Amino acid sequence: MTNVVLVGTLDTKGVEYGWLRERLLRAGVEVITVDTGIMGEPRVPADVPREAVARAAGAELSALRAAADRGAAVTTMAGGAEAVLLRLHAEGRLHGVLAIGGSGGTSIATRAMRALPLGVPKLMVSSMASGDVAPYVGSSDVTMMYSVVDIAGINSISAPVLANAAEAIAGMAKAFQRSSTDLHRPVRLGAGSRPLIAASMAGVTTAGVDAARERLTELGYEVLVFHVSGTGGRTLETLAGQGVFAGVLDLTLSEIADDLCGGILTAGPDRLSAAGRAGVPQVVSLGALDMVKFGPPQTLPERVRYRRVRVHNPSITVIRTTEAECAELGRRVAAKLRRATGPTAVCVPLRGLSTLGAPGGPYHDPVADRALFSALREGLRGSAAVLHEYDTHINDPVFGRSAADRLHAMIGAVRAAA
Numbered sequence: 240m241t242n243v244v245l246v247g248t249l250d251t252k253g254v255e256y257g258w259l260r261e262r263l264l265r266a267g268v269e270v271i272t273v274d275t276g277i278m279g280e281p282r283v284p285a286d287v288p289r290e291a292v293a294r295a296a297g298a299e300l301s302a303l304r305a306a307a308d309r310g311a312a313v314t315t316m317a318g319g320a321e322a323v324l325l326r327l328h329a330e331g332r333l334h335g336v337l338a339i340g341g342s343g344g345t346s347i348a349t350r351a352m353r354a355l356p357l358g359v360p361k362l363m364v365s366s367m368a369s370g371d372v373a374p375y376v377g378s379s380d381v382t383m384m385y386s387v388v389d390i391a392g393i394n395s396i397s398a399p400v401l402a403n404a405a406e407a408i409a410g411m412a413k414a415f416q417r418s419s420t421d422l423h424r425p426v427r428l429g430a431g432s433r434p435l436i437a438a439s440m441a442g443v444t445t446a447g448v449d450a451a452r453e454r455l456t457e458l459g460y461e462v463l464v465f466h467v468s469g470t471g472g473r474t475l476e477t478l479a480g481q482g483v484f485a486g487v488l489d490l491t492l493s494e495i496a497d498d499l500c501g502g503i504l505t506a507g508p509d510r511l512s513a514a515g516r517a518g519v520p521q522v523v524s525l526g527a528l529d530m531v532k533f534g535p536p537q538t539l540p541e542r543v544r545y546r547r548v549r550v551h552n553p554s555i556t557v558i559r560t561t562e563a564e565c566a567e568l569g570r571r572v573a574a575k576l577r578r579a580t581g582p583t584a585v586c587v588p589l590r591g592l593s594t595l596g597a598p599g600g601p602y603h604d605p606v607a608d609r610a611l612f613s614a615l616r617e618g619l620r621g622s623a624a625v626l627h628e629y630d631t632h633i634n635d636p637v638f639g640r641s642a643a644d645r646l647h648a649m650i651g652a653v654r655a656a657a
Contacts, residue, residue, distance in 0.1 A: 243268045245336075248340065252344065254393065266410075292323055294319070295326075296322065316347055334415050336348075361379070362384060364386050376470070437478065437479060438455075441467050442594075467506070488646055502531040512575055520646060522649070526633050531560060539556060547559035569615035579624065591633060
């Protein structure tokens, strides 16, 4: 039996959830409804009523109603929904989860979805899905689907959108439930036969990271590559802090430049911190610190419009970092690595930090790069981090393979000492 869980507010969205339930039953799956509503009466019955959801969060529904604090109530019901979904998953009764909603319903449902293991199908149909979905998706595999119109009745636009969502989650849940391979089972990172390595990469560092990844694969590792898109860096940090990686190959740090200079793809101030705190062996480089990423050209802040600007693609415009910014970036990277509790090596490609910054490239700027290297050297002086300098650019295959070999040697030394 394949079970799809519907989680949402059955007072404000009860008609829509009832319609979805019928579509799912016709698609050949069983349905478990979880009611996260608070104030109004549910429009359709729930298998897990709202009172049970509130109690799962350690609260009483009557108290939430009496307090009349919507923000606190939404947070509580989100916690309860998370507990309920985790219980259903542990009991083997959840093969996929579907939710619909606006900002409040999306916040509740996606918090519960994010708690489920990677690989469990999760689909959120939301009026918020055409904007910044990072707060809802986080570092999980939640699928966001734009509702086009608000979730307010079944009409000529919402009906086909919701029908597609029902068929999609039914198909995913059936595949997840019946699969006899590991492909559709929840992912348990670090549980495989090959040790996991995290690697950071951007389009402008792909060749170097690919060379490193291929070498690490030859050496017996499984390499997970994270795109430095802000979310990618945050995900890398989260997983590194959980200790699932044998080592981290952090060759691309453009998110730190975005954090310093106001770019749109920052991963926040804690980027390049988790592996060091966890004592995980790490090899770090300076990939793509020669640029900051903004949106389309027409969205560029006035303060950067007259600097070296290059359209990377229709959605991303890059600005070359200045000598002063590079010096500050060197200081920041060094300060983060000085705090590392595990083996740390820094590999510096002296001839360029990206495809744009290599000799002959539009962002080749030896003066700015030297400011970065000098600040890094000074900041690491007397620390346990080991600095290695290469007379190559970052995308030279020799550089990538050497960085991989260094990480392999560090991991081996840690294992030998254990």
